[in-house]
Amino acid sequence: MASPASRAILEMAPIDHVLLRGEPARPALDGRSGAQDYAALERTLGQLAGWLAGFELEPGARVASWIAKGTVAALMPLAAPRAGLVHVPINPLLKHAQVAHILADSGASMLVGSAARLDSLAPGDVPAACHLHREEDAAAAMSGGSGLPPSAAGPDDLAAILYTSGSTGRPKGVMLSHANLWLGAASVAGYLGLSAQDRTLCVLPFSFDYGQNQLFSTWYAGGCVYPLDYLTPRDVMKAVDRWDVTTLAGVPPLWVQLTELDWPGEVAAKLGRLTNSGGALTRPLVARLRALFPQADLYPMYGLTEAFRSTFLAPALVDSHPDSMGAAIPFAEILVVRPDGSLAEDDEPGELVHCGPLVAQGYWQDSRRTAERFRPAPPASGYGGMAVWSGDTVRRDKDGLLYFVGRDDAMIKSAGNRISPTEIEEAAVAIDGVAEAVALGVKDERLGQAVLLLLRGSDPEAPAAVAAHLKAELPNFMQPRTMIMLAHFPRNPNGKIDRVALAKEFAS
Incomplete structure (x- = not known):
């Protein structure tokens, strides 16, 4: 009998075929955007692809989208490839200068955006060959008109370009094929054990490979997605309750915020699966998640946009191997x-x-x-x-x-020693009152670099407790020269701690 992985390769199809895997009458998308079953969403997808094809762009032309979550945002990653085009999602939180770089670098022929976002663009931000179209026009096209059938794209045909936030330099566009996206969906759906009964709350940006895969892996399994642009962590908790969410993907800063909420037991019990990437979970955070959601399987994961996802830790091993x-x-x-x-x-x-x-x-x-x-x-x-x-x-x-x-470019080199910031940070957040920590290398004439430790928390006495703990747990060469307590850490558009911004402010 063929393994699930072998079957997924044999069944591999263009990514715009993923909705065809679901039962036609089962819900595929719901939430603030309204509810559609698989049959209706497939028709909507075809109509959106037909609208894109009507502009008669060259095959392989890049189509960018700069919109908040909704039906258009959820279907653009499938509609552009179905029309023979390449999708370039842009994080809705980016500002006009960053958008201008992505448009110019990708050579986008079209940008679909909300009216407010398009109006924020300055003269010179949009290349002459790039035409602007409002999200409202795309949404109107999905309610009628002729639709395109599923594409016949090859597995190596380019389907998307995702721009990484990067730690240095301007963002880079990572080229993803139909096979990359299809096998990524099959892989995640398989090892998470997703099924048609699952309901996934999509809180991560669709411009983030992890966020986009929330859609593809759930649809691959025949489940339902609930896109959510949230303002506060409490909005996430309310959405879990309202829509009986079973699956939630997040990054460490979001988990920290969610564990600071007072979750009613019956709401926490609705979640059966938590997945993490975009940074390692610390031991204290794992302990808080396990205590708050004892019935939920926790999946720590590691990935990079250039290869989508690399590893995951099986839930049965989380308690015994949390690191x-x-x-x-x-x-x-x-x-x-x-x-x-x-x-x-x-x-x-x-x-x-x-x-x-x-x-x-x-x-x-x-x-x-x-x-x-x-x-x-x-x-x-x-x-x-x-x-x-x-x-x-x-x-x-x-x-x-x-x-x-x-990471090589994050290592702190002090007195000939290579110091991992992660080890210092994990030791620091083990102290009550410390929610997050960032260790940076700062110039030191004697050592080459000294360690600066930034802490986020509410307890002004925490630095003293951290200093005592680090002296007991870490060797002398890893001890911070300076500790600073901050009320907030800056975040990049994907919700991660913006280490570059912190380094510029505190380590320059």
Whole structure:
């Protein structure tokens, strides 16, 4: 009998076919945008694709969308490829200068946006060849007109360009094929055990690969999605209650905020599945999530846009191995590699290298940076071909579980020692009153770099407790020279802590 992974490859189709997997009469999309079953949403998708095709753009032309969550936002990732175009989602939180970069870099021929967002663009932000269309026009087109049938795109045809927020330089456009998106949906739906009975609350931006996959993996399994643009964490809790949500994906800052709420027991019990990526969960945060949602399976995950997702930790291992990244997801081969390309031994730190069909096609029109990150797979790879060399240092234990050590460009180098900020941060948040922590390297004439520790919390006495705890738990060379308590941490558009902004303000 073929394995689920093998069946998914045999069934692989263009990503715009994903709605065809659901039972026609079952709900596919609901929430503030209104309810549609699979049959109705497939018709709506065809009509939106037909509207796009009516502009007679060249095959492979880039179509950008800059809109809040709703039916148009949920279907644009499928409608553009169905029309033979490439979708470029833009985070609704971005400002006009960032949007101008994405439009120019992608060579977008069209931008679909809300009226307020389009009106915010300044002269020169929009390339001459890019035409603007209001979201309202796209929404009107979905209520009538002729629709396009499912596409006949090939697995390697380009379907989307997702721009990464990046830690340095301008955002890079990651090129994703139909196969990348389809196998990503199949992989996640499989290891999460999603089914037609699941209801996924989509709180992450659809411009984020993790956020977009909320749609695809749920639809692959035949479930229903509920898009939500929330203003406060309490809005998320209310949505879970209102729509009987079973599945919620988030990033660590959101989980911190959600665990600070007073959840009624009957509402918390509705959630059966929590998934995390975009940063590691700390031991104290894992403990709070397990206590607040004891009936929910918790899935810590690690990924990077260039290869979508690399690892997940099975819920049964979370309590016993809360610091682990887990092991490879279906369709991913994860190797831990020395600088010479050979495989590292158990517990020996090395670079995480991702091989297999989830590897993206490189950076859009950026051969230099593509060559830096996308390189031939190590000789030990069973897949071969191009691999993503992550730049992240990890180790693999004797049981095959991976552990994050640090990122090359985030390592603090002090007195000849390479210090992982993650280790300091996890020790700091173990103290009551500390919600989040960021460790940075600051220039020091004697040491090269000293450690600066930024804390977010409400207890003014917390720094003293953190200092005592770190002295007891960490070696002398890892001790912070300075600690600063902040009321708020800046966030990037994907909700992650904006470490670049903090470094510019405090470590320059």
